[in-house]
Amino acid sequence: MDDLHDRTTERRQVTVLFCDIVDSTGLSERCDIEDLREILLEFQTISSRCIKNAGGNVVNYIGDGIRAEFGYPLASENEAESAVHAGLLLLRGIQELSERSTATIQEPLRVRIGLHTGVAVIGKAGLGHVHDATEIVARLQEIGEPNSLVISGETKRLLRGKFSLRPLGMRALKGLSRKIEVFLVLGEALEDDAAHRARHRNALPMVNRVAEIGQLLQAWELAKTGRGQTVEIAGEPGIGKSRLALELIDKTGLPDDLILAIQASAQHQNTPLYPIIRTLEQRIGIRKDEGAEANSARLREFLATTSAGDEEQYMLIGQMLGLPTHGTPSATVPDAQELRRKTRDAVVQLLTSHAHDDASLILVEDFHWTDPSTIEIVERVAGQIGNAPILLVITSRATTIRSSSLMIRRIVLQRLDDDDCRDLAGSVVRDKPLPSQLIQQIVARSDGVPLFVEELAAAALETGQVDPGARTRDVASGPAEVPSALYDSLMLRLERLGDAKAIAQFASVIGRSFSHRLLAAVASEHHNTLEPALERLRASGLIGLERNDDEKVYAFKHALVRDVAYYSLLKRQRRELHARVAEEIEFQLPEIANREPDYLAQHLSEAGHTSRAAQMWLKAAKQAAERSANLEAVAQLNTAREEIRKLPAGLLGLNGTIWS
């Protein structure tokens, strides 16, 4: 019972980082302890800074090592990526410290870092977080050479090719019965790789979206004739916005130099012009490892190839990119406000100028994450391309382009239908066809969101199952876990809801859809906050109102969001909440018990009320048989038998009756 009130206790996916100093015992024997202490203190300062900067939390210091977690509280859509970033930052920081330690204690400082992702029980203060990842990660780092970062296959799966890795094979770790796949992180993947990858995401055949591609191609044809167009592709995460934009690029056959891709970033929503600066740096060929002068020269060369480049533009863009331009624009610009305005105009001019008459494409990805300065620039570009051979395509999770005076086509992507999902799942598993029942489960749980179809199908390929606990109704069904690649982004959506998350967790026990009455009874201790919480859940799009006649019934819009909420509860919490639901149905809502005995039976089973559950499954089977639903009846009888097997022998009467 206490656990239900303690919302800090839950199951979470976390990535654990462990960084240990190589040969620390030897160091303490060979070096002056006071000097060594200074170095170790600095090591702690540097490592905790790198970890915090990347969004992680230092959990504790073990000996001379440091242990950190990413994923609680959740800060981004991909905590494994953040953890690898932290590891790389740490290696760089330690390299500098090592130079100092070589000077003071005549010894280099070297570390080994390991990373592993697993499920943890995030505990009450004092107990800490319980998981096996800590042990695994400590053993894992021992595999690496000094100054290396090694990660497990579980973590690697979440990195989406963003880092370049070298496989180190399957390794046996001390104290662990299974072998673990290990990879060495070489560094971030090159930009070229990223572009290459983006192209190859098209490897799976496109499913449907015929009308949408038609609309885009129509806009492209107009743009080619010099009547520039703006199209916004909107839709929920994972629905296929980026995929559609890539399909357009494929269909137009545009070469890379006629495509300008501006990618916004969740981590830089308040960094002015971040996506623009990144894009221009890439386009101009700015290299961080080269001198500023060389980069300034590149900027000058680049501007010379456009129809826009004059001296003022060179200075404004140069300053924006942090390059020395010999002469400052502020000399000719009266104040900061004016400088900002002029820079904005220079960027708009640069983006809309074209070196040749060929039509080109500007793709702004994830507009919902752009900073206000970038929004202003994109809106201006949209307003100015009317007479230019430019197609501006914007992808966004919300319809965000404001300017009402602009002619913007909007394509709002809807979910795929079951047949399309089946096709998509089929192309993920390709030559290893899955049983049709499994495909059916994937389709049902994905709710028509292509990203979910892909991840569920990939998970089914790996584990051979999607839904081991599935019974006749979706209560408590679902895999032991949500596919790890989806976990962070779904959890983050719940996390953003603050207190309403607890209500989502309660609701998740009732099932994919839940009546207001039942939820209010189950979550009685949240009486005062229930209404605002439901309102927040609705506003965020995570739940919708399914029925609003004699009673209000809500439903989770995604089965997987329900699953994330459900599996974040501790098993004990789940059992107890199922018991509450069952009790409420049995004593307050007998009409449900009569109409849907299987629903009640499911809750009783999950609550561990075995004999009542068995009785109810038998009742459900009888009712199904009376309606000639024979397959269901057989399945329910089997479940009843499973429950009966769990009962102590004494509780089963000779004639098969169950005594509760």
Ligand SMILES: Nc1ncnc2c1ncn2[C@@H]1O[C@H](COP(=O)(O)OP(=O)(O)OP(=O)(O)O)[C@@H](O)[C@H]1O
């Ligand atoms: N119509 C489709 N046919 C085949 N695959 C698709 C289709 N739509 C989407 N996908 C695949 O589903 C996954 C998710 O799609 P995508 O990345 O385009 O979503 P998104 O809407 O851009 O999401 P986000 O808001 O997170 O950027 C991708 O791997 C993509 O290739």
Ligand SMILES: [Mg+2]
């Ligand atoms: Mg996208």
